[in-house]
Amino acid sequence: MIANLVMGTLFLAQAGSLAAVGEMEKTETHEVAYETLAAGEARQAIANLEALREQNPGDPALLINLGSAYAELGDTEAAARYYRAAAESEIRYQLELADGTWVDSRRAARTALLRLEESRVAMN
Numbered sequence: 001m002i003a004n005l006v007m008g009t010l011f012l013a014q015a016g017s018l019a020a021v022g023e024m025e026k027t028e029t030h031e032v033a034y035e036t037l038a039a040g041e042a043r044q045a046i047a048n049l050e051a052l053r054e055q056n057p058g059d060p061a062l063l064i065n066l067g068s069a070y071a072e073l074g075d076t077e078a079a080a081r082y083y084r085a086a087a088e089s090e091i092r093y094q095l096e097l098a099d100g101t102w103v104d105s106r107r108a109a110r111t112a113l114l115r116l117e118e119s120r121v122a123m124n
Contacts, residue, residue, distance in 0.1 A: 032061045033069075042072040060086040060105035061095060064112055076120055083113040 031052060036045040046069045053062050067082035086109035094102045103111075 030056075030061075032059075032065050034065070037065055037069055037072070040072070042069040045069045046073075058085075058089045058091045060089045060091055060093070060109060063089065064095075064105075064109055067109075067112060067116075071116055076116060079116055080113060083109050083116065087113065 031048075033045040033048040033052070036048055046066065049062055049066050049069065053059070053066070056062060063082045063086035067079040067086065070076075070082065071079035087106050089105070089109075091105070093105050095105050095108050096102055
């Protein structure tokens with residue numbers, strides 16, 4: 001799976017992961033409401049992601065995007081809960097960032113959580 005994330009206040013996963021398979025790499029993509037989030041439609045993204053989450057409850061890209069959607073709506077407690085769930089997920093893979101770099105899904109989730117906490121401090 002390949003998952004693109006937009007670095008900044010919000011992390012957005014676009015589509016999946018990269019997994020090593022022997023000498024070759026396997027790439028899969030899947031829907032994680034990237035376009036909806038990127039378009040600023042956080043409420044619709046939440047509805048889409050919750051439906052997708054029924055099939056893939058521990059998918060870190062879905063969890064990160066749920067966190068990002070809730071952060072966009074100002075619900076920092078829910079955002080932090082989803083970022084933590086992604087960081088602690090048993091599922092782990094490489095995510096492609098929007099700038100083309102790759103990052104471990106747990107690291108991406110921890111970075112999103114850190115940025116969320118920094119933004120909370122800056123607002124107080």
